Amino acid sequence: MQKATRVRIAGFFSALLLLLGNAVGAQQLADRPRQAAMRTLAYDATRETVVEGTVLSYTAKSPTPPIGAHLVLQTAVGTLDVHLGAPLFLQANHFSVAKGDSVRVVGVGSATRQGTVFLVRVIQKAGQSLVLRTAKGAPLSLAAARALGAQKSQQQEGAR
C-alpha cells in the first residue's frame, strides 16, 4: 500500500473514531433541574401592575440601590419608590421627570431588604411613553440602539 494511501486511510479511521467516540445524540442530552425559586429583586412579569400617581421627587443617581434613576411616587395608597434605571437612557429618549408630574408606570413591585421598589417596564407622562425593559423584564438601556439599528442605519459617534 502506498504511504500516502495508508496515511489517508489512517486519518479517515482516526476521524471516524473521534466522531464515534464523542458523538452525542438527542437521547444523551443531560437533564437539567427545574429552575430554582425566584429570589428577591427580580422582575416577575406575571405580576405586572399599573400604578398612577404624582412625582414627589426625582433623582438621576440615587444614593440607594438599585443603581440609577429613581422617583418617589405619591399614589392613592401611599408613596412608592420607583426605579427607572439608567438615567442616560431617559436623557437619550428626551424623557424627563420632575416633581409634580403625573405619571403612569407599568412594572413589578419587588421586595428588598430596604423595602419594596417598583421596577418599571413602561413609563407614561403627558402622552409620552417610554419602554424601559424588554418583555422578559431585562433593562433595555444597552440594547435600545441595536433595536433601532435593526430598523435603520445608526449614527455611531467617534472612531470604532
Next chain:
Amino acid sequence: MSTSTKRWVLLAALLLASLTAACGNGGTAIVGPPPPPPTGNFSNANLKGQYAFLMSGTEICSGFSSFFTRAGSFTADGSGHITGGLEDINVCAGVFTLQFTNSTYSITADGRGTLSLTNTTGTTNYSITLSSATEGVIAQTDVNSTASGSFQRQNVAAFSDSAIAGGYVFDFVGISATFNPESVVGRFNADGGRGIHSGLFDSNEAGTLSGQQLFPTGAFYQLDTNGDGTNFGRGTANIAGHNFAFYIVDATRLKLLGADFPEAFSGEAFAQQNISFTAASLNNGFAFLIGGASSAGPIATAGRFTADGGGNLTSIFLDENNDGFVTLLPSQGGTVAGTYTVDPNGLGGGTASWTDTNVGTFSFIFYLVSPTKAVFQETDPQITSDGTLLAQTAGSVSSATLAGDFAFVWSGVSSDEEDFVGQLKLTSASGNNAAGIMDFNEFGAAEQFFNIQFNGSLTITPPGTGPNTLAVTTTFPSPTMFDFTAYAVDSNNVFLVGVDNNRVIAGSVVRQP
C-alpha cells in the same frame, strides 16, 4: 459614593485645574499627580509579536449607550510600533472588519502602558497592563467608547484549520436578537478539518433557560483563505447556531466575536481535556467569578466551594452584588449546603446548586475544561450571569504569599459603564499593604482618568481561600473608596467582586513576574 478626607486633597484640587484637559471630542481627560517613577523590568521590548485581543463595552450611538464588542489581532515590533493587525467589531451600526495602520504603543517599567490602534474610521485608544510578555489586560479610554478585556500572544504555528482539533469548551455572552442579555455555554469537538461535531450548549436568555441542547445543523469553523487566516489567525465559525469571527491565540484558545446583528456575542473557547468527566472529576476547592445582568440591572458574583468528588459541596461562600444590593453567603445565622452533578455522557457538562437557609437557592451550569477549570453560568430566575470556575490552591494563601506586583482589570457599572486597568502592589504587612495606580474610563460622565493612585489594605482571613477583603481609596481627583471581597485562586490569581452599593464592579488580579 463613600468618601473620606485625605490630607493632600487640597493639593490634588490645585493640581486638578492644571492637569484637567478638555478632550477635543467633548470628553474630559483627568490626569493624576505625577506618580513615582515606575519600577520593574518591563519595557516596549516586552510587547513583541502578534497578540489576539477580546473586549466588550459600551459605545455612544445616536445619543444612546449601546453594548458593543471587539476582537482582533495586532502585531507589536518591540519598539513602540504596531506594524499591522485586524479587528472585527459588532457595534450598533453593524458588524465590520477593519485593518490597523500606523499604530503605536508604549510600555513603562511597571508593565503599564498605552496602545493606539488606527483604522479607516480613526484611532481608538487603550490603557494596558502586561502581566507578562505573553499577555495583559486592556481598557479602552475613548470618550465615545469604553471597554475592557485581555490579550495574549498568538502562536502563529497554530494558524491552520488542522490545529483546531479535539474538544473545546466555550462561554459566549452578550445581547440576544430580542435584545435580552444572554449567556451561552457549552462544548464541541473540532475535527481538524473545518467540521464541528458533538456540540452541546445551555443558553440563558434573561433567565429563560434552554436546557441542554444539541447544536443546530450548520456548525463549522474555517480559517480565512484570503490571507487573514495565515496573517492574523482569523477565521469564521458557526457554533451553537450563532455565527462568529474568531482569532486563534493558540491551539488551546480561541477568541470569538459574534458576527450576527442585531445580536452581539463574544467569548472564548478553550481546549477541553480529553477524558470522560464524572463527579469524581470535581474534587477540590474552587473559586468562581461571574457577571452579567439581572432584571434589576448589573450583577456580579464571586465565591468559592469545596467539591468532594461525590456530588457534595461544602464550605460555600458567596458575595453577590445585584445592582447595589449585596448578598453574602452564608447569611447571618444561616447555613449553606449544596450538591453538584456531572452529566452522564462524560462530556463535562454539569450542574451545581446550594441553598442558604435564609436567602434561598443559587443554581448553576458548568462545562469542565479540565478537572481544574470550567465555564460557569448562573441559572436562577431573572439572572443572566457567567464566568469562570478555577480550582484553588491546596495550600493556604496569606499576605506573605501574595506579596508582589499584579496586573488588574475591573469592569462594572456605577451610573453607566466604567472600566479600570492598572497595577496593584501588595506587601506582606498586615495592614496598609495595598497600593497601586490605574487608568479608568467613566463612560457616563464622559471622563477618562489616567495615573490615578490608590492605597488601602488587603485583609486575609486564614487559610486565605475563603472571602477576604480589599479596601482601597483613590487619592485624586477626589477620595473614592472601592470595597471588594477577594477570593484567591492561588497566590498568583485573585478574583474580586465589589461590595459597595453605589456600583457593581468585578475583576481579577494576576501576578506580574
